[in-house]
Amino acid sequence: MAEVLVLVDHDNGEVRKTSAEMLNIARRLGTPSAVFIGSNVQEAADVLARYGAEKIYVVADPAVTGALVAPQAEALAQIAGQANPAAVIIASSSAGKEIAGRLAVKINAGLITDAVDVQAVDGAAQTTQSVFAGSYTVQASATTPTTIITVKPNSAGIEMAQAAGTQVPVDVTLSDVATAAKITKSEPRQSTGRPELTEAPIVVSGGRGTGGDFSPVEAFADSLGAAVGASRAAVDAGWYPHTSQVGQTGKQVSPQLYVAAGISGAIQHRAGMQTSKTIIAVNKDEEAPIFELVDFGVVGDLFQVLPQATEAIQARRG
Amino acid sequence: MNIVVCVKHVPDAQSERTFNDSDNTTDREGVDGLLSELDEYAVEEALKLVEASEGEVTVLTVGPAGAADALKKALQMGAHKAVHVTDDAIHGSDAPATSLLLAKAIEKIGTPDVVITGMASTDGTMGVVPAMLAERLNLPMVTYASQLTIDGSAVTARRDGDTASETIEATLPALVSVTDQINEPRYPSFKGIMAAKKKPVETWGLGDLGVDAGQVGLGAAWTKVDSFAKRPPREKGEIVTDEGDGGTKLAEFLASRKFI
Structure with a gap:
């Protein structure tokens, strides 16, 4: 052979x-x-x-x-x-x-x-x-x-x-x-301790709806042992690093579970996550296109929904 | 400083993109096209570099007649001249053939100080043409620049990788691909739109580049699409409205699917 x-x-x-x-x-x-x-x-x-x-x-x-x-x-x-x-x-x-x-x-x-x-x-x-x-x-x-x-x-x-x-x-x-092309300086990125975005079995991403506060997204991700991603809107606003961007011009992920929090679901974002096995979205806007993709969706405020879910997950894990 | 920017005319991602049933190539006629969004960053960066010193920006594309629209947009943004490589024999060309045509055209233009490209096209999204072009032109290459400075005989770029933020230097002439983090592309001004009408656009066929028809097109492609299928739409899932128990229901769903 x-x-x-x-x-x-x-x-x-x-x-x-x-x-x-x-x-x-x-x-x-x-x-x-x-x-x-x-x-x-x-x-x-x-x-x-x-x-x-x-x-x-x-x-x-x-x-x-x-x-x-x-x-x-x-x-x-x-x-x-x-x-x-x-x-x-x-x-x-x-x-x-x-x-x-x-x-x-x-x-x-x-x-x-x-x-x-x-x-x-x-x-x-x-x-x-x-x-x-x-x-x-x-x-x-x-x-x-x-x-x-x-x-x-x-x-x-x-x-x-x-x-x-x-x-x-x-x-x-x-x-x-x-x-002729050389790396002259390299500043290591500080490790977040979370799994690598493209390899993680679970990814939780935040978007414009976070208003720049990713703490409920991160806490929810940590309760699931998930990687944290961000939409382009969140990255362009400077709320999260570009290396965490999920979408056409960022990372393309295909995890077992993808959770989109405060992300409307523009084509740019869908290109990066559409092939995920199970998709969940939390968004205040019931018209958000992300809901067309989901297996489960919650129309609501991520600042209410995610902490409650995090607590429930921790309670189940005892 | 003279710069060549390679751009691509792509089907609009907002529309229903598809393939031609007859030969499994990308449908470029049934769908509205435009300058690939990621190439706007390359055009903008080239304009900034030239405005800060001197020189000319030439935009270059390979594609059917409609691809002239992508050149027009770049000229409206401020590029000085354009070259359109087009020939019926090019239809169905793969990335290696495209890079060959770009390389031959750049040699004919006269190898510039810098060749700038976007990070990938928004249709094929392979992101390999810049590397193939660097290989064919025998140029050092800096990929995925999120910051760029050119000083005399060297290019310095910052690249934000997964594990580190790197500073990269290469000697000129060089090829640089830029990300969408590098700048904010300008909109064409009214003056720019009017000025673009008078800017030179050259159209070159295979004969002008000394490329044989057997080297390009679908028949010469090193890869082929065997079949394509539209992904079935996802089945609409359960959507609940939060009435104070949305988080709990979310956790219940996760448990029912064995994620917790």
């Missing part, structure tokens, strides 16, 4: 859940090989093998990780040139998409982004995407021997599938232009 490359999504060796999901997808299409770019591979290797990586290509050159993402695309292209993979699977993050775009042009391979499912059909990869703000579902495939796919978080389950995990060190030759 042909190799399928998975670009490992990790934080200094700590493998993110998306990587295990991508290895699961890779096993449907061929023999998974992880591509690990960075240091601390020893921390990642066991996990990657456990989820099915037969090989682990290791690119440890600091020149690759020190610059922006262009060198990673060069590294991946060189590995793909040797491995002739059936597919290359990359996480659908902003960096992942830049790597995928550059790689597609380097190796002349079809690129499909933001897949929510990938299956083998007649021996080739076929993807499912949600398009036009979630109003259509599209099946797509590549016409080239290699398919590059960026996949969204939660697009596959994670399954143990112990494999060899043989490490293959890779030396990469970088072009000058690849290192």
Whole structure:
């Protein structure tokens, strides 16, 4: 079976859940090989093998990780040139998409982004995407021997599938232009302690209706162990950081449960949450378009409804 | 400083967007189109940069005849000239082919100091054309800038990522994609609308760019849409009006669905 490359999504060796999901997808299409770019591979290797990586290509050159993402695309292209993979699977993050775009042009391979499912059909990869703000579902495939796919978080389950995990060190030759864009300063964002927005099984978002006070939204989210999101109106007003924005120009989330509080449900917002499994809204305006999407809705003031719900949840949990 | 801004004419997100049944491509005729909202930020940023120093802003698009409307809007905002790449053979082009056409057009315009794009189109929303274009033009690239300064031979940008706020530097010429956080795009003034009528718009076909028809269009696409289906509308759920017990009912619903 042909190799399928998975670009490992990790934080200094700590493998993110998306990587295990991508290895699961890779096993449907061929023999998974992880591509690990960075240091601390020893921390990642066991996990990657456990989820099915037969090989682990290791690119440890600091020149690759020190610059922006262009060198990673060069590294991946060189590995793909040797491995002739059936597919290359990359996480659908902003960096992942830049790597995928550059790689597609380097190796002349079809690129499909933001897949929510990938299956083998007649021996080739076929993807499912949600398009036009979630109003259509599209099946797509590549016409080239290699398919590059960026996949969204939660697009596959994670399954143990112990494999060899043989490490293959890779030396990469970088072009000058690849290192011409550099990160010169990085200020870490303070962690909120809440789950990551795109990976969280429950997301609670606040909008214009909060009037800038997110405390009932946050308290309700915390009672459910949820991530907190915000509408564009709330972000534009400076009430919540842009990194928490759910919508077309922010994050697209697809959790088990999405709660919209004080959000009217403009197309911009719907594009980011319409594919959530269960949707709840709390809004003072019974005409708000968000109510067209909901499984359960409360017409009311979020400052009354959410604290009462938070209390009831805490009481049930004892 | 000369800047090229790449823009896209897209079906209006407020209308019912769909596909052509005959070839599974995006329907660009049955739906009103407009300049992709996210590209307005790119145009605005280019205008600000040129106004603060000197130079020209050229807006560039690839698309059918109707795409000229997107150029017109950018010219009304204040861009100096426009280039429209259009050819029947382009219909159905994928992102790699689009990036090829943009790259060839930028080479013909004369590689500028900076190429600016939006973060993604509002129709395809792939967000990969900027990276493909940087790759084809062999330019360093700064993505998702929420603040931009250009000083002599370098571009400095701020990018607000999930885990950190980063400062990024690249040498010129460079390609920069900007987010909707970077500025507040201006509305065309009456003067701008009148002035736009006299601004030069060049129309180039494949022959002008030295691109073979076999390199672009649906037939040359590296990916294809196998099928599309409208998502069934969500079943209307239960909606209650808060009469002092809305929160309790909400908690009951969560319990009934096993979320608590």
